[in-house]
Amino acid sequence: MLKRTIYSLAIVALIAGCSSGTKLTDAPVTDRSGTAGGQQGSASAVAPVTIDPNAGTAQGPVGIERIVYFDYDSYTVKPEFQSLIDGHARFLKANPQRRVSIEGHTDERGGREYNLALGQKRSEAVRRALTLLGVNDAQIEAVSFGKEKPAVQGSGEEAWAQNRRAEIRYTR
Amino acid sequence: MLPALAQFRVEVSGVGLTQLPIALVPFKGQDASPQKISEIVQADLERSGQFRGVDASGQALDEASRPDLALWRQRTADSLVVGSVTRLGDGRFDVRFRLWDVVRGQDLGGQSYTVPQGDLRLASHRIADYVYEKLTGDKGIFSTRIAYVTKGGSRYSLWVADADGENAQAALASPEPIISPVWSSNGQQLAYVSFESRKPVVYVHNVASGQRRLLANFRGSNSAPAWAPDGGSLAVTLSRDGGSQLYTIPASGGEPRRLTQSASIDTEPVYSADGSTIYFVSDRGGAPQIYKMGASGGAPTRVTFSGTYNISPSVSGDGRWLAYISRVGGAFKLHVMELATGNVSAITDTSADESPSFAPNSKLIVYATHLQGREALMTTTLDGKIKARLAGQGGDIREPDWGPFQKQ
Numbered sequence: 001m002l003k004r005t006i007y008s009l010a011i012v013a014l015i016a017g018c019s020s021g022t023k024l025t026d027a028p029v030t031d032r033s034g035t036a037g038g039q040q041g042s043a044s045a046v047a048p049v050t051i052d053p054n055a056g057t058a059q060g061p062v063g064i065e066r067i068v069y070f071d072y073d074s075y076t077v078k079p080e081f082q083s084l085i086d087g088h089a090r091f092l093k094a095n096p097q098r099r100v101s102i103e104g105h106t107d108e109r110g111g112r113e114y115n116l117a118l119g120q121k122r123s124e125a126v127r128r129a130l131t132l133l134g135v136n137d138a139q140i141e142a143v144s145f146g147k148e149k150p151a152v153q154g155s156g157e158e159a160w161a162q163n164r165r166a167e168i169r170y171t172r
Numbered sequence: 173m174l175p176a177l178a179q180f181r182v183e184v185s186g187v188g189l190t191q192l193p194i195a196l197v198p199f200k201g202q203d204a205s206p207q208k209i210s211e212i213v214q215a216d217l218e219r220s221g222q223f224r225g226v227d228a229s230g231q232a233l234d235e236a237s238r239p240d241l242a243l244w245r246q247r248t249a250d251s252l253v254v255g256s257v258t259r260l261g262d263g264r265f266d267v268r269f270r271l272w273d274v275v276r277g278q279d280l281g282g283q284s285y286t287v288p289q290g291d292l293r294l295a296s297h298r299i300a301d302y303v304y305e306k307l308t309g310d311k312g313i314f315s316t317r318i319a320y321v322t323k324g325g326s327r328y329s330l331w332v333a334d335a336d337g338e339n340a341q342a343a344l345a346s347p348e349p350i351i352s353p354v355w356s357s358n359g360q361q362l363a364y365v366s367f368e369s370r371k372p373v374v375y376v377h378n379v380a381s382g383q384r385r386l387l388a389n390f391r392g393s394n395s396a397p398a399w400a401p402d403g404g405s406l407a408v409t410l411s412r413d414g415g416s417q418l419y420t421i422p423a424s425g426g427e428p429r430r431l432t433q434s435a436s437i438d439t440e441p442v443y444s445a446d447g448s449t450i451y452f453v454s455d456r457g458g459a460p461q462i463y464k465m466g467a468s469g470g471a472p473t474r475v476t477f478s479g480t481y482n483i484s485p486s487v488s489g490d491g492r493w494l495a496y497i498s499r500v501g502g503a504f505k506l507h508v509m510e511l512a513t514g515n516v517s518a519i520t521d522t523s524a525d526e527s528p529s530f531a532p533n534s535k536l537i538v539y540a541t542h543l544q545g546r547e548a549l550m551t552t553t554l555d556g557k558i559k560a561r562l563a564g565q566g567g568d569i570r571e572p573d574w575g576p577f578q579k580q
Contacts, residue, residue: 101370101371103370103371109502110481110483110499110504111440111483111484111497111504111526112351112352112526112527112571113351113352113395113396113409113439113440113453113483113484114437114439114440114453114460114483116351116372116393116395116396116409116416116439117409117415117416117437117439118437120392120393120411120415120416121415121416121437124411124414124415141371141391141392142392142411143370143371143372143392143393143411144372144393144411145349145367145372146351146372148349148351148367149349149367
């Protein structure tokens with residue numbers, strides 16, 4: 001059974017060759033705009049839609065960090081992040097209707113697909129840490145961005161250390 | 173070292189041992205034509221590494237001429253290409269050429285094409301294919317296409333271009349990353365990984381129509397698509413059962429069937445041309461190495477043994493060669509293995525190589541690298557001796573995949 005979480009990022013798909021027009025994607029677009037102003041009720045009203053890159057992100061527990069950092073070539077959750085894990089575990093157990101996506105990342109070194117799999121190990125390590133504390137596995141999806149979405153651009157250990165991470169994002 | 177052809181953005185470098193000297197006379201009417209036919213043909217042939225252009229200046233010849241072959245022998249040409257390009261009344265163009273064997277004094281034939289302006293480059297590439305096949309006996313790849321991804325600011329695009337990097341058209345534009353594009357065997361579809369839904373999912377995308385279908389959006393990450401040569405299924409990497417494992421899934425979508433069963437990372441599958449074997453990356457031995465297994469799964473055997481980090485396999489269509497990226501020191505370098513012997517060569521002197529992909533005639537590899545501070549696409553002969561940098565879009569350019577032979 002597919003577990004599908006749809007986020008509201010619109011894509012413009014340009015069609016190669018002679019076809020015209022743009023193709024809408026499978027991902028539905030959320031209307032995050034305000035009112036349509038003076039055009040309400042008008043037959044020619046156009047409701048403006050602004051893509052909100054943070055759409056689909058909900059509020060998690062206040063005051064608790066949501067990023068776990070990792071050592072090079074490692075997907076072990078270090079002890080210093082245990083209280084962060086505890087905080088999210090308590091929140092998720094107290095709120096069983098809430099959902100998180102754990103997003104694993106790597107630094108820029110190495111191949112894209114292999115790094116996608118390494119990032120996946122990081123997000124799954126955080127998922128495991130949460131389920132070991134009793135969180136229902138169905139509340140968690142572990143995904144990876146590999147090296148595609150660094151938090152910090154650039155090279156060198158300082159940048160790399162900030163990119164080796166798993167982010168806990170509440171989706172519901 | 174060959175001089176760069178200043179009028180193109182293709183820069184060819186290197187010297188090969190067996191380069192056939194060929195003279196390509198500017199086509200009659202070329203000065204007034206939107207595309208310089210003889211120059212496109214010459215760039216194609218030189219990029220193959222098997223030809224060297226000789227001085228063809230100062231001659232006014234076309235496909236009907238009877239050339240002075242002694243003159244061309246004097247200029248050290250073994251072969252001669254002449255032709256013409258004429259604008260027709262309806263706006264189309266008539267392109268004709270003839271190939272001469274200078275040494276034997278033989279007419280090796282020619283073709284004529286009537287094409288709209290937009291297909292003048294394609295006609296030039298077909299001429300290059302004809303010349304290449306007549307003189308080497310191998311099929312030319314100059315009319316084929318490549319796909320690649322660019323990143324400009326926060327915008328990602330998936331492009332389809334001619335094999336020389338020109339004539340690029342955008343198939344997809346997205347504010348989120350696109351990786352791992354791969355052509356189907358019939359050249360009509362691309363599969364790729366898109367992060368537009370804030371997780372990696374695999375799409376199958378018809379290039380001509382722009383229609384696309386979500387192939388894999390299972391729980392967790394979905395990536396590394398590879399087409400089975402018969403087009404009926406794809407291999408993918410899924411994390412739905414924990415970890416990153418290989419599955420096969422029908423091209424029309426549906427339930428995946430698991431191929432690997434390990435506690436390690438298994439990813440980057442690629443099929444052999446006959447569809448019998450899957451090569452893939454696994455770190456089941458402690459570090460990523462390339463393995464192979466039967467296409468229905470089964471016990472994998474290890475293929476790479478030198479180096480501690482080997483990824484991104486590509487197998488040649490003739491089944492003889494494996495190209496891959498090996499980390500050497502801190503550098504990521506393109507290597508080629510002869511599969512029958514296991515002999516390996518490092519064939520580049522760059523240090524950030526990625527994503528190798530064989531041309532469908534098994535004679536060239538396209539890959540991404542960093543050159544002079546910029547991301548660039550390069551082609552190389554299998555011995556590394558002749559390299560060319562491809563024309564490309566602005567912005568970072570990466571993830572090339574070489575498409576199949578096109579049906580005429």
